[in-house]
Amino acid sequence: MNAAALILAPLLGAVVGSFAATVGLRWARGEQALSGRSRCDACARPLGFSATVPIISYVRLGGACADCRTPIHPGHFAGEVLGASLAVASVAFLPTGQAVAAAAMGAVLIAAAAADAASRRLPDLASAAVAVLGLGLALLRGPAALLAGLAGALLTGAILLLLRRGFAARRGDPGLGLGDVKLTAALALWLGAATPWALALAGLAGLAQVRLAKPADGRIAFGPLLTASGWAVGLSLQAGLFGDLLP
Structure with a gap:
């Protein structure tokens, strides 16, 4: 530097x-x-x-x-x-x-x-921009990373949509906003196989926030936690801090 x-x-x-x-x-x-x-x-x-x-x-x-x-x-x-x-x-x-x-x-x-x-809504345009940048960053790491990102986005999106449907059927509440699903899938284009790490970090931070802030409805804006964990994991991946474990 x-x-x-x-x-x-x-x-x-x-x-x-x-x-x-x-x-x-x-x-x-x-x-x-x-x-x-x-x-x-x-x-x-x-x-x-x-x-x-x-x-x-x-x-x-x-x-x-x-x-x-x-x-x-x-x-x-x-x-x-x-x-x-x-x-x-x-x-x-x-x-x-x-x-x-x-x-x-x-x-x-x-x-x-x-x-x-501010609104408990995630802009679709932001998710689209994340997807484009994520594809570019993955490509800079090589074809294997790009393929891992495409597979990760498809798998992540499908799993989260199924979870939303299951929660909605059982509890009448999907639990996870559709905007969160779109943003997570977009981030997965960059993160690939590291996507579960980002989701785990965001989930743990969310549990801590609910416990400490104690919101009246028990709900929080998940987007800020997802963006923070996604970028942190993405930078680590881009910098090669995962070594040979992930493409």
């Missing part, structure tokens, strides 16, 4: 992560974030440069809009920190081309996680 990449990665990652979180949060509200100036979610006042510097502005403003003092959604700050962290990790463990692709995957997953956390 050269010095220039080390300096640029967290800066660019924080900017991209901020934008990704904004896209996800606005999608959850039925809005779009691809045009127009940055603005306060509460009072809609346009934000100047000093209020949009990733991480620093949030801390300096005390997590609230400078004009209306409405608290800024913490998802924006989380997206900035995660974007910077994922970019640094990508550059640290992967060659330049793969690092860019992995960081782009991280940005899409940040947007998906923000949307799911």
Whole structure:
């Protein structure tokens, strides 16, 4: 990892992560974030440069809009920190081309996680983008990884759909959202045989969250946990940390 990449990665990652979180949060509200100036979610006042510097502005403003003092959604700050962290990790463990692709995957997953956390819905467009990036990352590891990803996606999707049908028939509740199934299948194109690791990590984190947060309906947004575990396992796989165990 050269010095220039080390300096640029967290800066660019924080900017991209901020934008990704904004896209996800606005999608959850039925809005779009691809045009127009940055603005306060509460009072809609346009934000100047000093209020949009990733991480620093949030801390300096005390997590609230400078004009209306409405608290800024913490998802924006989380997206900035995660974007910077994922970019640094990508550059640290992967060659330049793969690092860019992995960081782009991280940005899409940040947007998906923000949307799911805010609305309990996962955007189909995010899952489609994950699928495309996942195929590309798998191909960079070689034909065997690509075939493993295609097989993993088909098998994972089929199993999860059968589980949803079984839970719905027995309990009247499928338990797992269809968006979660789509996102998991899309991630499986990247993860291949490592997909069960990601699902196991997300499941354990979900159980811990239910126990600690104790939601009234016993349900949580699974997307943020799935995206976090999926990216972590994917980076490990891309970096060869599984050795010869997995393609």
